Amino acid sequence: MKEIEGGITSVPGFRSAGVACGIKTTGAKDLAVIVCDDVAVSAGTFTSNKVKSAPVLVSMERIKSGKAKAIVANSGNANACTGEQGIKDAKRMTELVASGLNISPELVLVASTGKIGRKMPMDKIENGIKLALSGLSYTGGHDSAEAIMTTDTFSKEIAVEFDIQKKKAHIGGMVKGAGMINPNMATMLCFLTTDVCIEQSFLQKALKSAVDVSFNMISVDGDTSTNDTVLILANGKAGNSPINRLDSSYEVFLRALTYVTTSLAKMIAKDGEGATKFIELRVRGAKTEQDARKACHTIARSPLLKCALFGEDPNWGRIMSSLGISDIDMDQNKVDIWFDDLKIAQNGISTGFSEESAKDILKKKEYVITIDLKMGNAKATLWTCDLSYDYVKINIV
Amino acid sequence: MKEIEGGITSVPGFRSAGVACGIKTTGAKDLAVIVCDDVAVSAGTFTSNKVKSAPVLVSMERIKSGKAKAIVANSGNANACTGEQGIKDAKRMTELVASGLNISPELVLVASTGKIGRKMPMDKIENGIKLALSGLSYTGGHDSAEAIMTTDTFSKEIAVEFDIQKKKAHIGGMVKGAGMINPNMATMLCFLTTDVCIEQSFLQKALKSAVDVSFNMISVDGDTSTNDTVLILANGKAGNSPINRLDSSYEVFLRALTYVTTSLAKMIAKDGEGATKFIELRVRGAKTEQDARKACHTIARSPLLKCALFGEDPNWGRIMSSLGISDIDMDQNKVDIWFDDLKIAQNGISTGFSEESAKDILKKKEYVITIDLKMGNAKATLWTCDLSYDYVKINIV
Numbered sequence: 001m002k003e004i005e006g007g008i009t010s011v012p013g014f015r016s017a018g019v020a021c022g023i024k025t026t027g028a029k030d031l032a033v034i035v036c037d038d039v040a041v042s043a044g045t046f047t048s049n050k051v052k053s054a055p056v057l058v059s060m061e062r063i064k065s066g067k068a069k070a071i072v073a074n075s076g077n078a079n080a081c082t083g084e085q086g087i088k089d090a091k092r093m094t095e096l097v098a099s100g101l102n103i104s105p106e107l108v109l110v111a112s113t114g115k116i117g118r119k120m121p122m123d124k125i126e127n128g129i130k131l132a133l134s135g136l137s138y139t140g141g142h143d144s145a146e147a148i149m150t151t152d153t154f155s156k157e158i159a160v161e162f163d164i165q166k167k168k169a170h171i172g173g174m175v176k177g178a179g180m181i182n183p184n185m186a187t188m189l190c191f192l193t194t195d196v197c198i199e200q201s202f203l204q205k206a207l208k209s210a211v212d213v214s215f216n217m218i219s220v221d222g223d224t225s226t227n228d229t230v231l232i233l234a235n236g237k238a239g240n241s242p243i244n245r246l247d248s249s250y251e252v253f254l255r256a257l258t259y260v261t262t263s264l265a266k267m268i269a270k271d272g273e274g275a276t277k278f279i280e281l282r283v284r285g286a287k288t289e290q291d292a293r294k295a296c297h298t299i300a301r302s303p304l305l306k307c308a309l310f311g312e313d314p315n316w317g318r319i320m321s322s323l324g325i326s327d328i329d330m331d332q333n334k335v336d337i338w339f340d341d342l343k344i345a346q347n348g349i350s351t352g353f354s355e356e357s358a359k360d361i362l363k364k365k366e367y368v369i370t371i372d373l374k375m376g377n378a379k380a381t382l383w384t385c386d387l388s389y390d391y392v393k394i395n396i397v
Numbered sequence: 398m399k400e401i402e403g404g405i406t407s408v409p410g411f412r413s414a415g416v417a418c419g420i421k422t423t424g425a426k427d428l429a430v431i432v433c434d435d436v437a438v439s440a441g442t443f444t445s446n447k448v449k450s451a452p453v454l455v456s457m458e459r460i461k462s463g464k465a466k467a468i469v470a471n472s473g474n475a476n477a478c479t480g481e482q483g484i485k486d487a488k489r490m491t492e493l494v495a496s497g498l499n500i501s502p503e504l505v506l507v508a509s510t511g512k513i514g515r516k517m518p519m520d521k522i523e524n525g526i527k528l529a530l531s532g533l534s535y536t537g538g539h540d541s542a543e544a545i546m547t548t549d550t551f552s553k554e555i556a557v558e559f560d561i562q563k564k565k566a567h568i569g570g571m572v573k574g575a576g577m578i579n580p581n582m583a584t585m586l587c588f589l590t591t592d593v594c595i596e597q598s599f600l601q602k603a604l605k606s607a608v609d610v611s612f613n614m615i616s617v618d619g620d621t622s623t624n625d626t627v628l629i630l631a632n633g634k635a636g637n638s639p640i641n642r643l644d645s646s647y648e649v650f651l652r653a654l655t656y657v658t659t660s661l662a663k664m665i666a667k668d669g670e671g672a673t674k675f676i677e678l679r680v681r682g683a684k685t686e687q688d689a690r691k692a693c694h695t696i697a698r699s700p701l702l703k704c705a706l707f708g709e710d711p712n713w714g715r716i717m718s719s720l721g722i723s724d725i726d727m728d729q730n731k732v733d734i735w736f737d738d739l740k741i742a743q744n745g746i747s748t749g750f751s752e753e754s755a756k757d758i759l760k761k762k763e764y765v766i767t768i769d770l771k772m773g774n775a776k777a778t779l780w781t782c783d784l785s786y787d788y789v790k791i792n793i794v
Contacts, residue, residue: 048722049718049721049722050720050721050722050727050729051717051718051720051721051729051745052721052729078714080714080717080718081713081714081717081729081742081745081746081747082746083730083744083745083746115712115714116712116713116714116715116717116718117713117714117717117742117746117747118747225718226714226717226718226721303700303784315512315513316478316513316514317475317477317478317512317513317514317623318513320448320477320478320513320514320623321446321448321477321513321622321623323447323448324446324447324448324449324623325445325446325447330447332447332448332449332478333480345478345514347480348448348478348480349478349479349480349483349514350478350514350515387700
């Protein structure tokens with residue numbers, strides 16, 4: 001497997017366009033359309049928030065058929081908490097794309113991100129969709145990736161090439177992240193394309209597995225959005241014989257897909273709102289994997305710890321304190337903690353480490369915090385960032 | 398019932414002193430001793446964090462006897478994550494007080510607050526205890542309240558006088574709060590005194606009830622400390638016949654106690670680290686009280702919402718989004734939301750309220766956010782604050 005240039009349109013058979021249609025008042029790109037030349041096998045995962053945006057509700061319904069040909073997405077307005085009008089508007093977006101492509105609206109998926117509780121500016125969106133459809137291209141992936149950005153500071157895309165049954169296959173992906181990022185989907189939209197030939201139920205299974213160890217293991221601020229959506233379209237053009245059981249071909253695909261989602265997930269954590277640090281948090285020695293994941297998430301949600309990390313202060317007590325509220329099986333007298341390779345705590349008390357060495361590590365832009373609970377053999381890894389003045393500044397409005 | 402001057406020493410029969418002994422490098426007061434002239438009936442509640450400080454472990458053990466004569470508390474060092482040495486040091490603090498008062502160490506309770514993971518400077522503490530014991534006075538409550546402050550910007554105390562069985566009775570209290578404040582105790586120490594005559598099991602029951610609707614219903618940042626402690630000593634000097642059942646005398650006492658703990662809890666939320674707003678959050682129409690409390694806590698834990706409140710931005714979508722992740726019984730199409738008396742959302746969508754009127758409310762230093770879930774009749778109230786630049790600044794170290 002190797003990384004290749006580009007993103008979603010680096011996969012044969014996919015066109016895309018990203019345009020500015022005035023939903024964002026800044027004039028930045030705010031509407032993207034992705035089209036598969038053929039009808040693709042589709043799968044998706046959606047926010048666990050009980051308050052779901054209109055496009056999430058519509059796409060959750062549509063994904064059940066397992067088939068799709070296009071995705072339309074906008075930034076600048078979340079179309080959430082908009083009632084029946086919101087549902088109508090989300091459906092209208094799919095109808096506009098469908099009529100331009102001369103296909104059924106049932107084959108179009110929809111996603112939105114932006115401010116909650118505002119009516120969609122449908123006149124602008126109508127123009128935007130027309131503009132995007134007329135600009136579709138086999139190199140349009142980058143424009144699309146820009147069109148779904150909100151407070152992101154850089155666009156996020158990746159593509160990989162790998163061999164499956166001796167055929168060349170590809171996966172491309174783009175994502176937006178930044179704030180409101182936490183378990184079970186974030187304010188994140190992620191669109192993935194692939195030319196692998198795979199049955200729908202295995203595509204859905206692989207997507208869920210990949211999302212569980214990537215997007216569900218990043219945390220910026222512990223908030224989970226109403227709009228989170230991950231969609232994948234598979235057009236089968238790679239020519240492999242259909243993946244329809246958990247064999248080595250499935251494993252090859254899953255590994256490539258996980259690489260793509262993990263890479264995109266890390267980009268989100270690196271670009272967390274106001275983030276100055278990128279931290280890999282490893283919990284091992286947990287009794288169960290669920291405990292390991294819980295510990296990761298509780299620690300990553302501590303504003304106190306995240307402020308200390310911003311301040312480059314080796315305040316490991318805040319890690320201990322977060323562990324203690326994470327509702328996992330633990331013994332405070334067993335916990336070991338490292339910053340990179342420097343052991344900070346052993347059996348729950350300070351190792352008498354050098355504060356200077358610890359600060360040298362915390363001064364870096366990227367480092368690893370490892371926690372060994374010594375209760376069992378389960379482990380988990382999460383990627384997070386610090387909490388800075390700029391997080392507050394970005395979220396004042 | 399009426400509020401009277403002072404705090405814990407406004408109750409007859411209690412002496413106290415607060416001194417500076419150098420645990421804090423600033424030279425501020427950092428050690429307090431509270432002494433009851435007689436042996437008092439005692440009760441306590443402690444942090445739910447599985448990582449518990451040494452003084453919490455010692456006091457949890459001691460409180461079982463239901464009797465106490467003194468409390469020793471320090472700020473500047475939490476004596477948490479300090480292993481066996483920490484336990485020895487906490488016990489040593491009680492022994493030093495006990496030997497000065499010529500009583501058994503079993504009658505002395507201990508509490509600490511400050512940085513986690515550092516050995517206690519026992520030489521300084523020894524001097525501090527000597528100094529405090531020699532300075533005990535019936536007007537020393539205020540000095541004590543100052544001695545337990547950490548990042549608090551003002552000392553927090555209250556006293557009330559009320560009639561019970563036609564006798565004058567009193568409750569005095571002091572608390573420290575500021576950061577790491579959340580459900581099930583905060584980095585908060587609270588010491589309460591009363592002259593009411595009450596059996597231990599009823600004192601414990603009343604304390605738990607009062608704490609549940611006060612200290613357990615404030616939230617600054619969603620972190621729960623390793624050191625949270627609430628202790629009450631009752632010396633029986635009011636002369637009422639002992640409260641030993643759930644009768645009207647118990648109700649009178651509980652009402653006064655709840656008034657005291659709620660007043661102190663609100664002071665903590667008002668003095669939240671970096672707080673510029675004091676917000677009363679009311680959730681009603683919940684299916685169960687547990688749902689109402691959960692909803693309050695999840696909303697109050699959202700950094701996104703708290704930044705918006707700091708920015709005086711009526712971003713009610715962040716309330717909806719938090720409700721959706723709070724794991725309660727809800728229907729997004731039923732939710733109503735108010736800022737003070739201004740209805741912002743009805744049945745989950747915007748009322749088309751005036752942004753200007755909403756901003757006028759959010760500009761105030763104190764206001765109420767009300768949420769009606771329309772699922773049932775249960776309700777809860779929580780007090781919280783916003784998340785400002787200064788929260789980050791304070792917690793960098």
